Each structure stands twice: as structure tokens, then as C-alpha cells.
Amino acid sequence: MPATATLRARDRGPAATRRAILAAAETLLARGGEAGLSIRELCARAGVTPPTVYHHFGDKGALVDRLVDECFAEFDRTFTRRRPPADPVEALRWGFARYVEYGLAHPAHYRLMFQRSTARRPTAAALASYDRLRRRVAAIDAAGRLTAAVEDATAAFWSAVHGVTSLLIAGFWKPGAPAVALVCNAMIAQLTRKEAVHVR
Amino acid sequence: MPATATLRARDRGPAATRRAILAAAETLLARGGEAGLSIRELCARAGVTPPTVYHHFGDKGALVDRLVDECFAEFDRTFTRRRPPADPVEALRWGFARYVEYGLAHPAHYRLMFQRSTARRPTAAALASYDRLRRRVAAIDAAGRLTAAVEDATAAFWSAVHGVTSLLIAGFWKPGAPAVALVCNAMIAQLTRKEAVHVR
DNA sequence: ATCGTCGTATAGCGCCGTTATAACGGCGGC
DNA sequence: GCCGCCGTTATAACGGCGCTATACGACGAT
Numbered sequence: 001m002p003a004t005a006t007l008r009a010r011d012r013g014p015a016a017t018r019r020a021i022l023a024a025a026e027t028l029l030a031r032g033g034e035a036g037l038s039i040r041e042l043c044a045r046a047g048v049t050p051p052t053v054y055h056h057f058g059d060k061g062a063l064v065d066r067l068v069d070e071c072f073a074e075f076d077r078t079f080t081r082r083r084p085p086a087d088p089v090e091a092l093r094w095g096f097a098r099y100v101e102y103g104l105a106h107p108a109h110y111r112l113m114f115q116r117s118t119a120r121r122p123t124a125a126a127l128a129s130y131d132r133l134r135r136r137v138a139a140i141d142a143a144g145r146l147t148a149a150v151e152d153a154t155a156a157f158w159s160a161v162h163g164v165t166s167l168l169i170a171g172f173w174k175p176g177a178p179a180v181a182l183v184c185n186a187m188i189a190q191l192t193r194k195e196a197v198h199v200r
Numbered sequence: 201m202p203a204t205a206t207l208r209a210r211d212r213g214p215a216a217t218r219r220a221i222l223a224a225a226e227t228l229l230a231r232g233g234e235a236g237l238s239i240r241e242l243c244a245r246a247g248v249t250p251p252t253v254y255h256h257f258g259d260k261g262a263l264v265d266r267l268v269d270e271c272f273a274e275f276d277r278t279f280t281r282r283r284p285p286a287d288p289v290e291a292l293r294w295g296f297a298r299y300v301e302y303g304l305a306h307p308a309h310y311r312l313m314f315q316r317s318t319a320r321r322p323t324a325a326a327l328a329s330y331d332r333l334r335r336r337v338a339a340i341d342a343a344g345r346l347t348a349a350v351e352d353a354t355a356a357f358w359s360a361v362h363g364v365t366s367l368l369i370a371g372f373w374k375p376g377a378p379a380v381a382l383v384c385n386a387m388i389a390q391l392t393r394k395e396a397v398h399v400r
Numbered sequence: 401a402t403c404g405t406c407g408t409a410t411a412g413c414g415c416c417g418t419t420a421t422a423a424c425g426g427c428g429g430c
Numbered sequence: 431g432c433c434g435c436c437g438t439t440a441t442a443a444c445g446g447c448g449c450t451a452t453a454c455g456a457c458g459a460t
Contacts, residue, residue: 155377160363
């Protein structure tokens, strides 16, 4: 059972070739960021030639789109691997911690997912992730503990935790910095309440 | 009095050449973002050849550093062109609005200033801008109206407004979106108070 | 008048993303 | 059992990129 990457492309199925290309792309991304993700270097690692990549993915942007989809899959796993607290507000706070955790563990992936230089419309995987956050916020609202509209609060929560995460990744301050907790706590304190309120 | 850009490099002084290069870089950046900023295209616009650029700036990264300095100068002007409110908390809120305004008016510049792909240590101009925010926060603290340490609150404020701005620029929602005000208001409401408190 | 230095130009290297063209190989029709 | 088709892969090249070895011209010091 030889290693996949050492086989020439002709000796394995197209699906395996696709997977080898994406795996090499992931490696290069993690190693050198978006700038280090070169088609030719990728080809050398995956044992493939450029036209093969273009046959399977179209162009580099589309290849990166598929790579981003894989990133979001791993991102989702960050939230499903462990069980969140039962209390919906605590679940949100727990989600913030997982979010920041993912960004710090995979900074190059995070940049690609949320700060891609060439603007693309969000992929289905990205929208699904955002929807998961919205459902968390809706759960707080359903408990009568949200102090703003669900849509607006969702956007606000994401803004805040994204701001913290991207500045952490950029190295502007260290992981344990008090500002991180300060932002998350402020958003939760302001947009949720401790006890349920029955409107109407 | 002929236009500077139409002159060949030999017919003007080195300082004018430097300025022409930076001006062309600014134009290209605004037009096509970081990806559109190519040395060769820049040379064509500035009436200059590549070695001249490298003679004056060293390499592309250093050229971009100088360009970023110019961006921060314009960024600072955003805050000094108009007078902020006298009340320190209102001045902070006013600063948030100017910050977001700048990001929306110069998205490519903002990306370069705060989301450069190849991490560089902050330039002096960047540190000066951050210090201006810290002084604003310190003024709130001096009035006995800050509920956290100056350093931490400064970092938290910046995180929040940066998160909002970068997602606005990325097009994830529109300028008037309620989330923008929601985040800014939440941070101010949580980290400042309306009346002064004399500790000790 | 000569020389050195500073600013600029010519021409080229090696890398990039991308593609025109062609060769390989499995699979259905005869 | 052979043939031709078509999906997949390879060879080789194009134009553009950042960058640089080298050379040339103007100008001040001697």
C-alpha cells in the first residue's frame, strides 16, 4: 500500500487525484499562507502537472474556493466535536471561544475564509456556518433573553469576535490578552440578559 | 508647466521621481487593490523603469511600507479635519464613525494598513495612530468614566471597530447596517459610564 | 580636464498562472 | 478481438511578474 502522493497521476483514479491536489494545496496554505499557494509548487507535491489541476478545478480561484469549503468543514467540526453548554447564552460564549481558538490554530485558513483579497461571494459552506451562529442567537431570543433583533445581534456578535480574532492572528496582541474577553463579555452583557423576559 | 507624470525621469529631480512613483502606486492600489499594485504597471504610469524604483525604495515591500505611511497620514487627517465633541465619550463615538468612514472611503488602503498578507511589524505611523486612540481612551479614564484598564479598553475598542469595518469592506453587509451601531454602542455602554466616579 | 558618484536605462533571470496541443488508456459497438 | 471515443494527463510554451547585473550619462570635486 504505497503512499498516495508518490504515485504518478495516471496510476490512481481521478477522484484520488483531486484529493491529492486539495491535500497539497492545504499543506502549502498552512505552510506559506495564500502567497505560498502556488500551482506549480502544488503540482510538484501532488505528483501532477498544471493542466490536470485546471481540468479538475477550472482555475486557481475555483480551486481555492474548494479549499475554503474544506476549511469550513473543519471549522464546523470545531463546534461539533464538543458539546456546548445547555444555557443558550453560555453556549454563545462557548462558541466565541471555539471561534477564536480555530483562528489561532489555523491562521492562514482563517485569512482565506474571511479576508480573501479578491472578493468572492460567500460559498454555501460559509453561509451554513453563519446560519449556525444565527440559530444560536435565535435560541437566546427564544428564551426571551435577547435585547436586539436576531439578525442584527448575529451580525454584531460576528463583527466583534471577527475583529478580535483577526487582530490576534495579525499578531497585534497575544492570545491571552484581556481585550479578547473584554469584547466578548461586553457584547454578551449588552445584547443578552440574565433572566428571561416575556414580551407582550 | 507640463504635468509631472508625462515627464521622463531624467528631466526632473530625484525627489519628484520618488513622489511620482508613490503617486502611481496610490492610483494603482485604489484601482485594483494590493493585487493590482504591480511594479511594471507602476513604472509605465510614472514614466520610470524598474531599477529606478528599486534604487529609491529597496524592494516592493519597502515601497508599500512608504505607501502605507501615506495612508496613515490621510487616515490621521480624517480625525483632525473636523473637531471632535468635547465630551470624551462622545469624542470616542465620533472617532468610531470617522474610522468606519475612512475604511469605506478607502477600502484598498484599509486592507493594506490592517490586513497586509505578509506580516510586517507596525510602522511608526501606525503606532502613532494607535496612540491617538489610546489618548482618547485615557481622557475617558481621566474623567473617571472608564470601567476597565486603559490599555485593555483601547485594544477592545479597536478590535470591535476593526471587526465592523473589515466586514463592511468585505461586503458582508451594507454601510447603514444596524450591527455597526450595535457593536459601537455596546462597547461604549459596557466600558464607559455616563457619570464620573471618583475611585479611592 | 579628469574622475567618481549618483540616478537612470537596457536586457535578462527565474518564477508565476494559464493554455494550445497531443498522447495515453479504459470502455462500448461491431 | 478490434476500433474509435472520450475523459484524463502530459509536453511545451506564452505573457507577465519581482528583481538585478551591467552600463551609461550628468554633474560636482579636484
